[in-house]
Amino acid sequence: MKTADNITTIFPKELFWDVNMSRLDVQEDKDLIIPRALYATTEHTFAEDISRLEHLYKRAEIVDELKSTKERISNKVCAMVAQRYHIKHFSRY
Numbered sequence: 001m002k003t004a005d006n007i008t009t010i011f012p013k014e015l016f017w018d019v020n021m022s023r024l025d026v027q028e029d030k031d032l033i034i035p036r037a038l039y040a041t042t043e044h045t046f047a048e049d050i051s052r053l054e055h056l057y058k059r060a061e062i063v064d065e066l067k068s069t070k071e072r073i074s075n076k077v078c079a080m081v082a083q084r085y086h087i088k089h090f091s092r093y
Contacts, residue, residue, distance in 0.1 A: 010052050011037055026056055034062055037069035038081070059076050059085050066092075 010022045015036045016024070024033060034053060041049040053062055066073055066081060068092055071083045075091040 007033060007056075012071070017040060030057060030061060030070075031065055031069065033064040035069040035073050038066070038073060038077050039071060041077055041080075043080070045080075046077075046084075050081070050084060066090075073079065 007016075007024055007026065011033075012023075013021060016032075019032070026033065034057065035070050038049055039047075050062075057065075063081060063085065066078060069092075073092050075093060077092050079089055
């Protein structure tokens with residue numbers, strides 16, 4: 001797992017439109033960063049989007065945050081994550 005000083009160079013700023021990205025801490029704010037990084041993902045962009053997260057977080061952290069987030073993550077995103085990590089399918093709704 002690599003760390004980054006700020007996530008502004010990793011993720012599109014549009015995903016964090018309501019916060020100052022330069023003030024986000026990779027570990028302290030993972031409950032916001034992880035779901036937002038996958039919020040707008042599609043089947044075509046998923047591999048790239050999840051790879052960005054995997055440079056910062058362990059698989060278990062990604063799954064745990066997605067399972068508990070209050071962000072609006074679709075069940076399709078959850079299914080793609082489960083398939084990538086070969087775990088039991090989980091859903092948000």
